[in-house]
Amino acid sequence: MKSRVWRSFSLWYLIGVHLIAIFAGFVAPYDFARQERTRPFAGPTRVHFVDSSGKFHLRPFVYGIEKSEDLGSGYTEDRSIFYPIQFLVSGDEYAVGPFHCSLHLFGIEGPERFYLLGADGFGRDQFSRMLYGGRISLFAGLLAAALAGCLGLLIGGMAGYYGGALDDLTMRFAEVFIAVPWFYLLVAVRAVLPLHLDPSASFSLVVITVGFVAWARPAKLVRGVILSAKERSFVLASRGFGASTFHILQRHIAPAASGVLLTQITLLVPQFVLTEVALSFLGLGVAEPVPSWGNMLAAAQHYNVLVSYWWMLIPGLVPIPTFIAYHALSDNLHARLDC
Amino acid sequence: MIRYISRRFANSLFLLVVVSAIVFGLAQAAPGDFFSDATINQRISAETVAALRARYGMEKSLPVRYWGWLRSLGTGELGYSFAYDLPVGKILWPRMGHTLLLTVPALLLSWLVAVPLGILVATRRGSLVDRIFSVGTSAMLALPDLLIALLILLFALRTRMFPVGGMNSVVIPPGWWSGWKDTAWHMFLPVLAIAFGALPMILRHTRASMMEVLDSPYVRAARGLGLSRFVTLYRHALPAAANPLISLLGISVGGLLSVSLLVEVIVSWPGIGPLVLEAVLGRDLFLVMGAVMFFSVFLIAGGLLADILLYLLDPRIRMQS
Numbered sequence: 001m002k003s004r005v006w007r008s009f010s011l012w013y014l015i016g017v018h019l020i021a022i023f024a025g026f027v028a029p030y031d032f033a034r035q036e037r038t039r040p041f042a043g044p045t046r047v048h049f050v051d052s053s054g055k056f057h058l059r060p061f062v063y064g065i066e067k068s069e070d071l072g073s074g075y076t077e078d079r080s081i082f083y084p085i086q087f088l089v090s091g092d093e094y095a096v097g098p099f100h101c102s103l104h105l106f107g108i109e110g111p112e113r114f115y116l117l118g119a120d121g122f123g124r125d126q127f128s129r130m131l132y133g134g135r136i137s138l139f140a141g142l143l144a145a146a147l148a149g150c151l152g153l154l155i156g157g158m159a160g161y162y163g164g165a166l167d168d169l170t171m172r173f174a175e176v177f178i179a180v181p182w183f184y185l186l187v188a189v190r191a192v193l194p195l196h197l198d199p200s201a202s203f204s205l206v207v208i209t210v211g212f213v214a215w216a217r218p219a220k221l222v223r224g225v226i227l228s229a230k231e232r233s234f235v236l237a238s239r240g241f242g243a244s245t246f247h248i249l250q251r252h253i254a255p256a257a258s259g260v261l262l263t264q265i266t267l268l269v270p271q272f273v274l275t276e277v278a279l280s281f282l283g284l285g286v287a288e289p290v291p292s293w294g295n296m297l298a299a300a301q302h303y304n305v306l307v308s309y310w311w312m313l314i315p316g317l318v319p320i321p322t323f324i325a326y327h328a329l330s331d332n333l334h335a336r337l338d339c
Numbered sequence: 340m341i342r343y344i345s346r347r348f349a350n351s352l353f354l355l356v357v358v359s360a361i362v363f364g365l366a367q368a369a370p371g372d373f374f375s376d377a378t379i380n381q382r383i384s385a386e387t388v389a390a391l392r393a394r395y396g397m398e399k400s401l402p403v404r405y406w407g408w409l410r411s412l413g414t415g416e417l418g419y420s421f422a423y424d425l426p427v428g429k430i431l432w433p434r435m436g437h438t439l440l441l442t443v444p445a446l447l448l449s450w451l452v453a454v455p456l457g458i459l460v461a462t463r464r465g466s467l468v469d470r471i472f473s474v475g476t477s478a479m480l481a482l483p484d485l486l487i488a489l490l491i492l493l494f495a496l497r498t499r500m501f502p503v504g505g506m507n508s509v510v511i512p513p514g515w516w517s518g519w520k521d522t523a524w525h526m527f528l529p530v531l532a533i534a535f536g537a538l539p540m541i542l543r544h545t546r547a548s549m550m551e552v553l554d555s556p557y558v559r560a561a562r563g564l565g566l567s568r569f570v571t572l573y574r575h576a577l578p579a580a581a582n583p584l585i586s587l588l589g590i591s592v593g594g595l596l597s598v599s600l601l602v603e604v605i606v607s608w609p610g611i612g613p614l615v616l617e618a619v620l621g622r623d624l625f626l627v628m629g630a631v632m633f634f635s636v637f638l639i640a641g642g643l644l645a646d647i648l649l650y651l652l653d654p655r656i657r658m659q660s
Contacts, residue, residue: 020558072345172357175354176354176358180635181638182597184600184615188365189365190619191627192365192366192367192368192369193369193371195619195620195622237411272479274484277485278601281485284616284619294485297486301489301492303496306489306493307496313493316483316485316489319481319483321481323480324481327480328477
């Protein structure tokens with residue numbers, strides 16, 4: 001019973017995370033590229049309920065910050081200015097499909113900036129960038145896994161159903177793709193493509209290369225399922241009654257294959273999110289100023305940043321619960337297949 | 340026996356030929372080459388570029404170039420790097436040693452930790468240890484390798500207990516022993532990071548395949564005969580469970596190499612990783628291709644070795660063939 005709640009929780013959690021990523025423009029208080037050069041590496045802004053005179057406010061508020069003289073990079077709160085946190089405020093413009101919108105879930109009004117998770121070296125809001133970065137990284141992983149799954153279904157399905165020389169050939173090819181160290185292959189594929197691309201092009205490039213390099217494993221799985229399903233007695237019976245190939249595929253084989261494939265895809269998503277993160281980290285994926293969890297972490301690898309500003313590591317931490325949810329979902333699907 | 344091995348060998352050779360064709364095809368499909376930038380530069384005449392291209396044999400037909408590249412693979416030169424103006428092999432071999440210095444200890448460490456631990460957990464199914472284990476491995480699986488590497492760097496910087504950055508200190512006290520000790524000291528954290536990344540996968544597989552074997556009647560029989568726990572587990576159960584683990588060994592090496600790339604870049608270890616990254620950014624294609632080919636040979640040879648090992652260890656496979 002407990003595990004059932006947990007299972008549906010993982011699904012709802014994933015839906016929630018992806019929705020937040022889709023509507024990053026609304027949830028994030030600032031635009032991902034909005035700089036504030038006077039606030040490099042400002043720490044997370046402290047949210048207060050009680051002001052300096054000891055009075056309690058129901059509405060949380062933040063103080064303004066100013067650079068403190070004693071420490072090189074430290075900031076102190078300026079208690080004289082007071083910014084209440086407001087919901088549904090207007091701010092930076094963002095696009096929702098064809099429309100432009102400037103309404104944000106929360107934010108503060110005035111010249112001061114509200115950094116929920118600190119700021120990076122350009123004074124850009126780390127929280128907003130993390131949300132926009134999640135849009136890139138999560139969906140790159142999801143789309144790449146879906147692409148690999150589709151290719152696997154197509155190739156593995158044909159190999160399994162028609163068998164013979166086609167089966168032999170495709171499975172040999174699959175073996176090649178499994179035998180090659182695949183991250184290096186990915187880097188090699190990236191090496192032959194132009195280095196500097198605009199963000200949407202490099203996003204689709206990552207999705208397509210990862211999807212095409214990783215088709216082999218799902219293809220092998222689908223083929224295995226189809227080979228065993230083909231010999232099942234109900235399939236043989238259906239064929240004996242004169243059912244068409246299409247009918248057999250759609251009615252008997254697809255349900256068997258789709259469960260296995262879906263399980264595989266949910267397992268692949270976290271792996272491919274990490275692949276996108278690693279590629280962007282190495283400067284081979286999505287490039288600045290568009291954030292991805294990978295290129296945000298690239299800023300954290302400098303020694304002084306790593307030691308002094310812990311919030312720069314957050315893009316490496318946010319994927320963890322999402323990955324756990326994906327793994328739980330995959331286990332759930334797997335358990336459902338067995339019974 | 341010989342028939343089995345020769346068949347596996349032929350299969351590996353076929354794999355290598357296909358991989359080389361794919362890799363070479365990729366390099367050929369690339370828009371432009373190393374000298375493309377030079378054609379834009381007005382100070383370099385078209386004749387000079389043409390002469391350079393002719394010097395490296397780039398004007399020859401595709402099959403001729405492919406054959407030349409294959410031959411250079413055979414001699415260990417692995418093609419020619421334009422940026423370094425050296426055969427790729429000359430640059431790659433020493434770097435390869437550095438990468439293996441990280442990956443081989445990491446491989447040994449992760450397997451030596453994971454197998455006994457996996458067996459232990461498999462014998463305690465449903466217990467508290469098992470539950471902690473399953474939560475722990477799923478958390479470890481969800482931990483990005485990149486984050487592990489960054490955290491290890493952070494740990495080193497904070498505690499100052501371990502050196503990071505490169506393979507050796509700037510000043511090493513004289514004597515061969517201190518040189519080794521210095522390198523080992525630098526190796527410690529990267530090896531730990533790579534091993535940690537590989538651990539959860541091996542743990543889970545060990546547990547799963549051991550559990551399957553422990554259910555079988557012959558294990559119960561062995562226990563009933565009064566054999567000791569250690570003998571039952573390691574002498575009778577483990578060999579039967581080893582089959583999927585040996586296959587996993589090959590896959591885990593592939594995973595280890597990709598984690599190693601990230602770790603090397605982060606701690607600036609002078610291995611293949613930073614070299615390949617630099618080559619990608621500098622469009623030195625043959626160096627990248629050489630590295631991919633090298634690792635493919637490495638992995639395919641490992642797969643072949645695993646097949647032979649399986650044949651020798653597992654009578655079930657011997658019967659099949």
